[in-house]
Amino acid sequence: MIFIRLWMFFAGVLAVLFLGWVGLVGAPGVQLAALPAQTGLRPYTYQQEHGRQIYIREGCVYCHTQQTRPPGFGGDQGRRWGRPSVPGDYVFDQPHLLGTSRTGPDLLNIGARQPSAEWHYAHLFNPRAVVPQSIMPRFPWLFELKAAADPGEPVVDAPAEFRPGGGVITPTREGVDLVEYLRGMDRTYPVKP
Amino acid sequence: MTSITKELETVEFRERLDAESAIPVLVFLASGVLWLLVGSALGIIASIKLHAPDWLATIPQLTFGRVRPAHLDVVAYGWASLAGVGCLIWLTSRLCKTPIRQRGALIASAALWNLGVLYGTGAVLFGYSQGVEWLEYPLPAAAIIAVAFLLFAWSILSTFHARQAEHLYVSLWYVIASVVWFPILFVVANLPIYSGVEHAAVNWWYGHNALAIWFTPIGLALAYYMIPKVIGRPIYSYYLSLLGFWSFALFYNWNGIHHLVGGPVPTWLQTISIIASVLMVIPVMAVAVNHHMTTIGHFKLLRTSPTLRFTVFGAMCYTAVSFQGSAEALRNTQEVVHFTHYTVGHAHLGVYAFLSMILFGSMYYIIPRVTAWDWPRPGAIRLHFWLAALGISLYFLALTIGGWLQGMAMNNPAEPFVNVVAGTRGWLILRSIGGSMMGLGHLVFAFLFFEMLWRAGPRRGASPWEDAK
Numbered sequence: 001m002i003f004i005r006l007w008m009f010f011a012g013v014l015a016v017l018f019l020g021w022v023g024l025v026g027a028p029g030v031q032l033a034a035l036p037a038q039t040g041l042r043p044y045t046y047q048q049e050h051g052r053q054i055y056i057r058e059g060c061v062y063c064h065t066q067q068t069r070p071p072g073f074g075g076d077q078g079r080r081w082g083r084p085s086v087p088g089d090y091v092f093d094q095p096h097l098l099g100t101s102r103t104g105p106d107l108l109n110i111g112a113r114q115p116s117a118e119w120h121y122a123h124l125f126n127p128r129a130v131v132p133q134s135i136m137p138r139f140p141w142l143f144e145l146k147a148a149a150d151p152g153e154p155v156v157d158a159p160a161e162f163r164p165g166g167g168v169i170t171p172t173r174e175g176v177d178l179v180e181y182l183r184g185m186d187r188t189y190p191v192k193p
Numbered sequence: 194m195t196s197i198t199k200e201l202e203t204v205e206f207r208e209r210l211d212a213e214s215a216i217p218v219l220v221f222l223a224s225g226v227l228w229l230l231v232g233s234a235l236g237i238i239a240s241i242k243l244h245a246p247d248w249l250a251t252i253p254q255l256t257f258g259r260v261r262p263a264h265l266d267v268v269a270y271g272w273a274s275l276a277g278v279g280c281l282i283w284l285t286s287r288l289c290k291t292p293i294r295q296r297g298a299l300i301a302s303a304a305l306w307n308l309g310v311l312y313g314t315g316a317v318l319f320g321y322s323q324g325v326e327w328l329e330y331p332l333p334a335a336a337i338i339a340v341a342f343l344l345f346a347w348s349i350l351s352t353f354h355a356r357q358a359e360h361l362y363v364s365l366w367y368v369i370a371s372v373v374w375f376p377i378l379f380v381v382a383n384l385p386i387y388s389g390v391e392h393a394a395v396n397w398w399y400g401h402n403a404l405a406i407w408f409t410p411i412g413l414a415l416a417y418y419m420i421p422k423v424i425g426r427p428i429y430s431y432y433l434s435l436l437g438f439w440s441f442a443l444f445y446n447w448n449g450i451h452h453l454v455g456g457p458v459p460t461w462l463q464t465i466s467i468i469a470s471v472l473m474v475i476p477v478m479a480v481a482v483n484h485h486m487t488t489i490g491h492f493k494l495l496r497t498s499p500t501l502r503f504t505v506f507g508a509m510c511y512t513a514v515s516f517q518g519s520a521e522a523l524r525n526t527q528e529v530v531h532f533t534h535y536t537v538g539h540a541h542l543g544v545y546a547f548l549s550m551i552l553f554g555s556m557y558y559i560i561p562r563v564t565a566w567d568w569p570r571p572g573a574i575r576l577h578f579w580l581a582a583l584g585i586s587l588y589f590l591a592l593t594i595g596g597w598l599q600g601m602a603m604n605n606p607a608e609p610f611v612n613v614v615a616g617t618r619g620w621l622i623l624r625s626i627g628g629s630m631m632g633l634g635h636l637v638f639a640f641l642f643f644e645m646l647w648r649a650g651p652r653r654g655a656s657p658w659e660d661a662k
Contacts, residue, residue, distance in 0.1 A: 013370045013442065017377060017406070020446030024398045028462050029391050056324030059258020065532055069455045074528050078606025085457045090389035095325045098393045098456060102532035102603060103243070103617075105610050128246070133615045135246045141253045 038088040040189020044181070051181025054174050055097070058139060065099035066108045066185075082109035082187060089187045104136055111185040120179040121156045121171055129159060142175035201290045201357055208565075213292040214283050215563040217299035217348075219646070221279030222556060224307050226642050228271025231314075233632040235264035240625045244618050254318045262329045263317045269327070269403070270338060271310040273548055275303070277411035278345055280555045281368055283563065284418055285349050288365045289356035295348035302344035309337035325392070327400040328382060335383045339376060346372040363434040364414040370442065371410035378402050390457055397452040404543060405445035409511075412548040413441075413480065415555045416508045421487055423501045423558070424494060429486035437479030444472040451522035455531060470522035477515040484508050499574045503554030506582060510546035514539065529604060534617060534624075535596025538589045545631070546585045553581070553638065560645055561653055568641065569650035577637045584630030591627060595620025 044052060055061070069076040070084040077084075085108055090096060114120065119130070125143050127134040140162075149155045149168050154176075156169040163169060171179070200206055239261040241248060249255045286293040293299070313330030316322065322329040330338070349372045353365070382399035421428045428434060447469035450462050488505060495502045517539055520526055530536060557574065561567050568574060595617055602613045644650065 009366070009369075010373065012439070013373055016442045016446055017374050020402070020449075021381070021398070023447055023465060024449055024462065025391070025395050028394050028459055031459060032389070032391050056322060057259075057320040058256060059262060059322070061324060061326075062258050062261045067456045073455045073524075074531075075604040075606045079610070087390040087457050087459075089457065092389075094388035094392065095323060096387075096389055096392040096396065097324065098390075098453070100326065100452065100532065100536065103534075103614070131611055133611050135243055135614055135618075137242065137246055137257050138250050139256070140251055 032087050035087050036192075037091040038086070038187075038189065039192055041089060041091070041187070043092050044184070047177045048181045048184045050174075051177035051179070052097075054142070054178040055181060056095070058137075060107075061097050061099045063101055063103035063136070064105070064107045065102055066106065067098045068106055068108050068187075076106065079105070080113075081106045082112070083191065085187060086191055088192070107182070107185055108187055109185060111183045112188045115183055117154060117179050117183060118157065120182055121154060121175065122158070124175065124178070125156050125158055125169065126162065129157075139175075141172075142178060143169050143171050145169055206290075207287065208562075210286045210290070210292055211283070211562045212565070213296075214286045217293065217296055217303070218279045218283045218559065218563050220300060220303045221275050221282065222560065223642070223646070224303060225272050225274075225276030225279060225552075226639050228267050228275060228310060229635050230639055232264055232267035232272050233628075233635050235260050235267060237625065237628050237632050239264050240621070240628050244621045244625065253320070259318050259320070259322070262322060262326070263314050265327070266317060266329055267310065267314055268544065269408075270306075270313070270330070273408055273411070273544060273552065275306060275310075276552045276556065277408070277548075278302075278306075280415055280552065280559060281349065281411060282345075283559050284364060284414060285352050285368055288358060288362050288368075288418075289352050290358040291352060291355050293348060294351035294355060295344075298344040299348050302341045302348070305337050305344070306341035309334050309341060312337065325396055327403060328396065332383065332385065335379070339379055339383075342372075342376050342379065346376060362418070363428065363431075363438065364417045366438050367410035367414040367417070370438075371407055371414075374406040375403075378406060393453060393456070394450060394458060394462070397449040399449070400452065401449035402446060405448065408544065408548050409441075409445070412507065412511060412551045415551050416480075416484065416504055416511070419500055419504045419551075419555055419558060420484055420508065423498050423504075424488060424491045426487065426491075429483050433479045433483045437476045437483065440472070440479065441476035444469045444476065448473065448518075448522070451527070454522070454524060454527040467522045467524065471519050473515055473519050477512055477519075480508075481512040499568075499571075499578065500554045500558040502578055503550045503557065506578075507547050507549075507551035507554060510542055510550065514542040514547055517542065529600035530596060531600075533596040533600040533603070534592045534620070535600060538592030538596055541585065541592075542589050546589065550581065550585075553577070556642075560642070564645060564648070565653045566645060566648050567651045567653050569644055570641065573637055573641055577634045577641070580630050580634030580637065584627045584632075584634060586627070588624055588627030588631065591620045591623035595624075 068082045068085045071077045076082075089108075123130045124139050126138045127136040128138075143156060145163060145167050146169075147167050149170050153170050156171065158169045238249070238255060239257055242257045242260070246257075253259075282293055282299065309330070313334030316331045316334060317329050321331050323331060328335070349368065353369060378399060382395055387395045417428065417434070448466055450458060450466035451470050454463050454467065495505060521530060521539060557568065598620075599613060599617050602608045602616055
């Protein structure tokens with residue numbers, strides 16, 4: 001037999017799982033809970049939180065990370081994606097969106113890097129109109145085709161082929177909020193230890 | 194030997210056991226095969242979209258960011274889990290030498306499990322994902338799957354409790370441990386109480402452990418059974434099995450945070466997971482030596498037994514993917530490959546080349562025994578094998594090379610990012626070709642499987658090319 005007694009087998013099986021949990025979840029949980037939020041970090045506005053939900057819904061996380069690596073580890077610093085991120089940068093993130101893939105660039109500080117809403121609208125509507133070799137999906141369902149824009153409403157700089165019969169393309173509520181979220185992505189404040 | 198233990202060793206007794214588990218086994222396997230087809234279609238769509246981004250671009254449900262997680266969830270919770278459960282039910286009855294218990298609960302489990310996967314995957318495609326890798330399913334769908342799993346665990350543990358076997362074979366350790374482990378893991382990880390970096394830690398504690406304590410035990414339990422069985426000689430070393438099991442249980446649990454190397458998690462935590470990943474060499478060597486020493490001298494059988502051919506391929510890929518994983522967890526390697534397609538290649542070496550190939554092999558063995566019917570068309574089985582084996586090889590090589598180059602380019606800040614993107618294109622096309630070959634193989638397999646259910650083949654015993662009894 002595996003062990004002298006069967007209950008020992010079950011006890012061992014439960015113990016290894018529990019130990020792993022203590023090490024990888026429990027202990028860091030205690031350590032992380034003691035770290036304060038970074039003082040430069042502001043909670044998401046209602047609009048940004050809604051935009052974040054769209055980011056989750058469209059699965060941007062499967063191509064974009066939100067974590068910047070330290071000097072000497074990868075090209076993040078050389079690409080000016082931002083100082084290394086710290087746990088206090090994420091306290092308002094539920095769920096977390098750290099990501100595991102960089103098919104596209106890191107977006108932790110995209111708001112600081114690309115503050116232009118017009119750029120984001122044009123890019124989300126059709127990435128290849130902005131970056132011809134891009135493989136990012138387009139998101140036409142975050143936009144609508146209208147005869148004319150309402151006063152103050154942003155208009156997307158879209159090629160005529162996307163506007164058969166004329167008219168203008170404007171972002172929907174979802175599109176506007178997603179871009180507000182992206183423009184708010186800015187962890188360039190200095191880190192408090 | 195008493196007359197009772199003698200009776201337990203007869204072919205008639207085994208046939209009775211197989212007949213009793215037939216219905217639940219076939220229900221789970223058939224569900225698994227259907228999800229395999231769905232999962233393959235989703236995978237191929239996602240793959241093509243990475244080099245043809247304007248294909249099907251206006252359908253929100255088919256955008257890359259929804260199809261890609263739907264693919265993972267369908268193959269993990271649909272195909273691998275359901276087919277795995279089907280095989281484990283049969284295996285547990287055989288190893289406990291007693292009919293499977295709680296068959297009604299198993300049928301309910303299959304129904305709920307399918308419902309959970311359908312609901313969860315629909316939710317992801319229609320925009321209700323939780324947004325956490327491996328844990329995309331909304332809570333109600335996850336809860337349905339948890340209940341389904343508990344019903345299955347109940348059946349396995351009742352059967353184990355009623356066992357007539359005196360010896361507990363190594364496969365059974367893996368089965369029993371995993372049915373205890375997985376429900377706890379799944380429920381704890383799904384609790385909606387985490388945020389920020391701790392959530393990331395929970396995410397990868399779960400993500401890696403889903404492989405460690407659910408999918409890998411399925412594959413190993415089946416490999417440990419099928420290889421000696423088909424060859425007709427006992428496993429090489431009992432003590433190696435023992436060492437393999439406990440070192441596996443101890444180290445694998447600590448691997449998860451190697452998914453966050455270089456990220457904003459405490460350094461000591463990353464270091465622990467890297468060390469544990471390297472220590473995985475011990476259980477992997479134990480299993481590899483054990484299987485190799487059992488097979489040695491019998492490699493000829495690979496040509497005639499589809500079970501052995503698929504299973505040995507899978508067992509060899511287990512060794513390969515584990516060694517690769519140990520090396521991949523090191524900081525220097527992570528620096529290059531972490532965020533690239535290389536990781537995707539590694540994942541498929543694990544879940545496909547190792548686990549799925551062993552599931553195919555086991556199903557080629559189990560289905561004739563529970564249906565008392567033989568496979569038709571040996572040529573089609575060979576075709577399935579070669580499409581799957583060559584497909585995954587091309588898939589893996591393309592992403593491994595392409596991903597490595599992608600990582601090198603990404604780490605060079607002088608290389609504009611868009612060039613990094615453009616550089617992956619050719620490799621991604623090759624990946625789509627490999628993936629499509631695997632998908633074609635699945636069509637062949639599904640066709641054969643449903644032919645078996647309609648009894649298109651020869652009656653069992655009438656076919657000349659069959660496995661050892």
